[in-house]
Structure formats: C-alpha cells, structure tokens
Amino acid sequence: MKTEIKKLALLxxxxxxxxxxxxxVPRFDGAVFxxxxxxxxxxxxxxxxxxxxxFWIAGAIAAFLSKAAVMKYLGxxxxxxxxxxxxxxxxxxxxxxxCTVLPLFSGIYRMGAGLGPATAFLYSGPAINALAIILTxxxxxxxxxxxxxxxAVTFALVVGALMAWIxxxxxAEKNRNAVVLPAEDNARPLWQTATxxxxxxxxxxxxxxxxxxxxxxxxxxHAVKWPITAGLALIxxxxxxxxxxxxxxxxxxxxxATTALALVFPDHxxxxxxxxTLGLAWLTAGRDxxxxxxxxxxxxxxxxxxxxxxxxxxxxxxxLGRPGHEGIIPSAWIExxxxxxxxxxxxxxxxxxxxxxxxxxxxxxxxxGLLGSGMGKGPALALLLAGPALSLPxxxxxxxxxxxxxxxxxxTLVVILATLTGWLFGLTPG
Amino acid sequence: xxxxxxxxxxxxxxxxxxxxxxCNQLAAAAKxxxxxxxxxxxxxxxxxxxxxxxxxxMITPALVVDGKVKVTGKVxxxxxxxxLIS
Numbered sequence: 001m002k003t004e005i006k007k008l009a010l011l012x013x014x015x016x017x018x019x020x021x022x023x024x025v026p027r028f029d030g031a032v033f034x035x036x037x038x039x040x041x042x043x044x045x046x047x048x049x050x051x052x053x054x055f056w057i058a059g060a061i062a063a064f065l066s067k068a069a070v071m072k073y074l075g076x077x078x079x080x081x082x083x084x085x086x087x088x089x090x091x092x093x094x095x096x097x098x099c100t101v102l103p104l105f106s107g108i109y110r111m112g113a114g115l116g117p118a119t120a121f122l123y124s125g126p127a128i129n130a131l132a133i134i135l136t137x138x139x140x141x142x143x144x145x146x147x148x149x150x151x152a153v154t155f156a157l158v159v160g161a162l163m164a165w166i167x168x169x170x171x172a173e174k175n176r177n178a179v180v181l182p183a184e185d186n187a188r189p190l191w192q193t194a195t196x197x198x199x200x201x202x203x204x205x206x207x208x209x210x211x212x213x214x215x216x217x218x219x220x221x222h223a224v225k226w227p228i229t230a231g232l233a234l235i236x237x238x239x240x241x242x243x244x245x246x247x248x249x250x251x252x253x254x255x256x257a258t259t260a261l262a263l264v265f266p267d268h269x270x271x272x273x274x275x276x277t278l279g280l281a282w283l284t285a286g287r288d289x290x291x292x293x294x295x296x297x298x299x300x301x302x303x304x305x306x307x308x309x310x311x312x313x314x315x316x317x318x319x320l321g322r323p324g325h326e327g328i329i330p331s332a333w334i335e336x337x338x339x340x341x342x343x344x345x346x347x348x349x350x351x352x353x354x355x356x357x358x359x360x361x362x363x364x365x366x367x368x369g370l371l372g373s374g375m376g377k378g379p380a381l382a383l384l385l386a387g388p389a390l391s392l393p394x395x396x397x398x399x400x401x402x403x404x405x406x407x408x409x410x411x412t413l414v415v416i417l418a419t420l421t422g423w424l425f426g427l428t429p430g
Numbered sequence: 431x432x433x434x435x436x437x438x439x440x441x442x443x444x445x446x447x448x449x450x451x452x453c454n455q456l457a458a459a460a461k462x463x464x465x466x467x468x469x470x471x472x473x474x475x476x477x478x479x480x481x482x483x484x485x486x487x488m489i490t491p492a493l494v495v496d497g498k499v500k501v502t503g504k505v506x507x508x509x510x511x512x513x514l515i516s
Binding site: 074103180288300401 | 448450451452479480482483485486487488489490492499502503504507509
C-alpha cells in the first residue's frame, strides 16, 4: 500500500513537472539551447586533443610513479621540512582519485608526519591533480591554470605550517602502530620515467598549442605544432617498444593508421589523434605488465570522469550559458555578486566555494560560465582555490578526524587566504 | 587420530577501502583468487577509515590476510593475489 502511494506521488510530480514545463518561455528555451551548445563545444574542442591525452598522463602517474618513494617522506620519522615540501606537491601522485584524499589525510595525521603535513596534503590533494591543472589551463587559459597550480602549492605550505603552529601545544594521541608502506616495485631508473613523462607532456602541450596565431614566438611554434607533435609521438612509439616491450608490429600498425589519417585529412588533426589514442589502448589493454596497468588506470579515470564532466558542463551551460550568452540565471546577478575585484566579491567567492561541493573537475565549466557572466578573474581564482579543496560533506569528515576546533580554524584559514590571493591576482594587469 | 590442522583453518581476508572503484576491484579480485584456490575463507570489507590506522594502512585499497597487511595502494592481478592469500 505504501509503495503504491509512493508511486502515485512520483507519477504525480513527474506529471506536474511536465505540465508546467516552461517550454516557450524565452529564458528557459535559451538556457536549454545554451546547455546543448556548451556540451557540443566541449565535445568538439576539448575531448579528443586535450582530455584523452590527459587521461593517459593521469593513468601513467598512477601506474608508473612510485607511491612508496613519496610515502617515505610522510611517515612518522621523516624530516619535517621534507614532509611539508612533499605533502604540498604529492597530491599529483597520491590523490589520483578524490576518494583517497581523506583516508590518507587521516593516516598522515594519526600515524605519519602529523597535523602540519597532513593539512598541507589535504589542501593540495584535490587542487593539484594533473587532470585538474591541465583542464583549467586549457579552458580557462594558462594564466589561471598556472596561478592555480602555484597558488595551490604555496597555499598548502602556508596553511599546513599555520595549522601546526596554532596547535603546536596540542599533541594528539598518536597511533603507535607501525606504518605499512606499499612495496617498492618500480625498478625503472628515474631518468627513463622522467623522459617518458616529458614526452607525454610534450605531446599534450604541442597538440593543444594556442595563443597568438599571427606573430611572435607563439605563432612560430603554432606553424610547426603538428610536426613537433608527430615527432614526439614517434619517440613515444620507440620508447613503448624498447622499455615497455610492446610488440613492434602492433606499434607499426597504429603508426601507419595515424600517419595515413594525418595525410588524408590534414585539416582535421582530431581524426589522427583519436586513432592514435585508440591504438594506444589496443596496444596496452589486457596485458599483465606495467603497460597493462597503465591502460587500466587510464581507462578507470576516463570511466569515472567523463560522465561527471559532461554532466557538469550541461548543467553549467543551463545555469550560466556560454560566455557572452545568458543561461537561466541572469548575468546581472552574477556581476553584482562577484563582478570586478572588490574584497567583498573575492570573499563571497571564497566563502561560497568552501561550502559548495564540486564533483571532480566540474569546477572548470562552472567557473568558465561564471567568468562569461561577468565574474572577475580575482574572484574566479578565489573560488578555484577554496572550492575543490573543501565542501560541507568533507568538512564533516575532517571534523570527525581532527575535531571541530581544528576544522573551524582550517576552514577559516583557507577562506581568508583564498580571498587574499584572489584579490592580489585580480590586481595584476591583463 | 590427528587431522592435519591447516585444512580446517579459516583464512580471514579483510579489504580496507572507502568504497571507491579500486576498492571494489580489489574485493572482487581477492574473492575470485580465494575461490579459485579453493581455500576456506571469510571476507570482510572495512570502509571506516578510522580503523585503517589499526592496521597501519595509509593508502587504500589494502588487503589484510589474517591480520597481516599484504597489499596497499594497488590492485594486483588475481594470480598475484593467489600467492598472497595462500
């Protein structure tokens, strides 16, 4: 009986929703149009050239970089200075999935290097992951991307050190259990790993080379970006054969297909890049070795993030519209709240960002929409610095680990620092 | 008459993880490895990360066999897991 009533309520509300659907109201129709246009723009401009290579890079980070080497510096006996430094950048390596940040934070706090480094890690973890930085730089411009990366690391150091100093007399009961570090199973020499990542990063950067197309350095590089990208891809193919033992005939087949597409459709480089990416998947999938792990990590990234991101883009388009167009929320509202670069606008952005929950990477389209609706670049950075690091749900969990007092201080520090940094960034010209 | 003891010992497998994709992968792989090697076992998933510290585990997912941490921070293949749990 109860379930029948539930069904009736559900049916009724769906019917009411459709009955009163504001189709034909210009603002609603416009918002739906904007949502579709924005999603299409992302799919066309960002997925093949930027997001797919970025998934492979994030996958390579998870599969090839040694977590044990990093964790050594976050353990109980690590030198303090080193553990702050490592904690503030290690999010790139350790926090590939956002669900690992909080357990690690709890681990570093309770059995590892202590409150300061734990807080530094907690802050930098979500902000500095490779996918987030790449997507921010690609869509919001490299200045904000760079400011976000540098800001996040600096911030992590400052917030961590301040937390440790404020609570210096407060020695939480430490867990005396021996820490079990992951086994060291990465036998590849450092220079090989470094070269491999440099090639991957190079492919991503040159394939997405933008900027001024008419004159100067950017234009000079723009003219040769595809030859450079192809050269790097060739190096990658050789490395995959000699270091990762992928069969030569398969690599040759992928290279041939990619080259053929590049020659037949010189104006549509996306075709060649897409085939090369699929080819890489064909080369690496299902293997038992490091290369197979690389594929598994990249694919699990893609599976997890693509639906969230496209969903987030659609919602952002509906709410805020493309830059220069309006969504369901009038631009005048946005401009009055976070336009310009007043301290108030920066504070509002930092404060609301701290409590809001952003699903992985969706902060990027949302901020793009806000910027297009008149948000200043200072408040945009403030939101980026405070947003992904904190949310109401994560505050509750943090509070269960370190207590409400420390949590309140942490949130306050993040909001104040994000406000300040955003305001300073907003003062810079350009 | 004495039966060989080992045959009746129940292995205790614990998966530590907050419920993310990797943790579920590890749980599934461990179950498959245990089933295929035909041991008697019980499998427990621990999602409360305040308890991770009791094992000294910082990076999830982790596999604990009879109280000993065998895997942390990755999902090994089923073949590798068989060696670890036997």
